[in-house]
Amino acid sequence: MARRPFPRILSSGSARITRGREIARTAADSATDVLHPLIIVSRGLGKLAGLARRKWAATPKEKRGPTLLVVAGCGLAVALVPYGPAMALASVMAAAAWQGRGRSTAKSGPDEAEAGRLTALYEALVPYFSTPDDPAPLYAHGGSWTDAFHDYAFDGNGRLTGLRISYPAYFTDGEDESRARVEQVVHAKSGRGREYRFIWDEEGNELVMSVLPALSTAIAAQRFITVPGETVLGFTDPGAVQRTVPVVDGDETRDAPPVIWRTGPRSTEPHLLAIGGPGSGTTNLLRSIALQALPYGDVLIVEGAGAGEYSCLRGRPGVLAVECGLSGALDTLQWAVQETERRLVAANHARQADRPLPEDVRRPLWILVDRPSVLGHLAAADGRSDPQELLAVPLRHGRAASVTVVVAEQFDSLETLTETVCSHTRARVVLGPAGFDEIEAVLGAVPHTTPTPDVPPGRGYARLGIGSVLRVQVPATPDPFDGATSDTHRQAVLGLLPEHHQRAEPVPAQAEGV
Incomplete structure (x- = not known):
């Protein structure tokens, strides 16, 4: 079932320019991948190396020695098999090519509906994050949200699930009433019926919003591992x-x-x-x-x-x-x-x-x-x-x-x-x-x-x-x-x-x- 787009708020000219840039960037990426397959392999090798580092960091220290022993044993077994090193190298190259294949289809920015949601939220925050005396306002009616919003994420229905909001230093983020008003606006524009967490970074003048997953209701009464008291x-x-x-x-x-x-x-x-x-x-x-x-x-x-x-x-x-x-x-x-x-x-x-x-x-x-x-x-x-x-x-x-x-x-x-x-x-x-x-x-x-x-x-x-x-x-x-x-x-x-x-x-x- 096709997703129903959010009503357009961006002007048609600006939306066409943004969409044109995305199409041009995607076409350039596709051409690069076709002309230079080594880029795909090297990108995949980088992803595989990052995955290996994360796995190693997540491995408890007491299990790292046995893990190294298993890896060394597997490497020795491959080296002793006829054509083993060549087959192993071919497998690694194939896995790297598979991991590095996705850049041409990767999403480089919000689509039209998502950009519309971000623009609506930006316009709603203008009265709270702007003053008439600001010579270079970060928030202004008709302005751009690109400098104010970062690290945005959307779910499958096009609703915001994460966002980092920058705000001017003169905003009274130390007052509970001011914070509550902003949180209410972000909550309403991001979609009701979900539970949001707001983290204020007063030193960096940033507000991080994230959608919390529902806590599990499947945990029933049982013996919990605790001490007396x-x-x-x-x-x-x-x-x-x-x-x-x-x-x-x-x-x-x-x-x-x-x-x-x-x-x-x-x-x-x-x-x-x-x-x-x-x-x-x-x-x-x-x-x-x-x-x-x-x-x-x-x-x-x-x-x-x-x-x-x-x-x-x-x-x-x-x-x-x-x-x-x-x-x-x-x-x-x-x-x-x-x-x-x-x-x-x-x-x-x-x-x-x-x-x-x-x-x-x-x-x-x-x-x-x-x-x-x-x-x-x-x-x-x-x-x-x-x-x-x-x-x-x-x-x-x-x-x-x-x-x-x-x-x-x-x-x-x-x-x-x-x-x-x-x-x-x-x-x-x-x-x-x-x-x-x-x-x-x-x-x-x-x-x-x-x-x-x-x-x-x-x-x-x-x-x-x-x-x-x-x-x-x-x-x-x-x-x-x-x-x-x-x-x-x-x-x-x-x-x-x-x-x-x-x-x-x-x-x-x-x-x-x-």
Whole structure:
């Protein structure tokens, strides 16, 4: 099917001149290739040499010795075969000719439709990158984009996928409002429905725009290679973090860059807050955290919505309680307060006696609270205290007592979160469709990418403390008892769950008498 060209914006005379130059250049290249076949071979040899250098640079140092041995053995075998060197030389020349054949058909510039898109974007940026007092404006109505735009790239539909934009030094690139206006224009003119990354080089007066590929949604719940105290919140873009872990992604195993959240006594972000809309994947995130926490610690779950999303965890070893009702939630959280205080006292006594911390103090305790606003509303109607008030002690002193609190809430109930919850949850995650204002309200910073209105469940942004904002895709961890869950995901979650107790264990004895 022929591609529908973008409406022409260049004048017909200028378009004809540009097209004529491209045709003349292509004809000259074809004539050169026909008259001088050695140019084709030498060009191909250069490409082959570059490919060999890249392969060698990508080879780990510990594998370079065996690789050299294999190459030397192959060379010796070829030399011993009759006519081997001649055949090898002929093969290399044929490969070089094949690699060097493509110059005559190579694209030397944008076609008419692509040039039209670049011109439209250039004209749209003129009001932002020009002033009346500039004696030699880089941007001017009716001007040329060739000096302002570099390294442009288009996809098969003729839409921009990459561009480096030069702008004048007097542009206020240090102001967020100025940057946001330019990014909005570039985003709109390059095509909506995709996620763009903008990198500002204030020193070089350049803006680099690139289209980000979609994060994989095929990574399901599984055992991740981490150490105790590390939790994989999800996976992000390659190069955004300095670490990768092997994961099963669909039918293949590959290395993926994780968003690692570190907890424990030395963590600077010991507690986490996850915000999203209905169906955004916050409950999915809490289930994923619980499955990763169970091999090393104990888990308390308080579900405000009461939908039974965590019923698969009931009675499992390490799961101390899964509470949905108001009375059970208050009793469970009251026990968590007492347990935190007990751990603090035991740790203090051990340090005073120069003894190592007891095992029950070192063992992590996780408190997962989903939709506390619902329980707060029920408590207010019943004249009882808000369950969030009972989170104050674990939030303030949990790091020293190996107690971690994770709270998940929805955007429409964000204002119901207490000051203590907001101030002590320094690890933040936003999932689902959200605008810049909503993301900044939760994370304290805006991402360097453009949020899209349609995202799959579990897709969003994460920020740990004062770090950078990262795109994140949470591993698929659905409720295995939900009829809509696929059999692959159901088996993946059930395979991570510990075997059932003979009977469900109650909340430990410290909670008695509450």
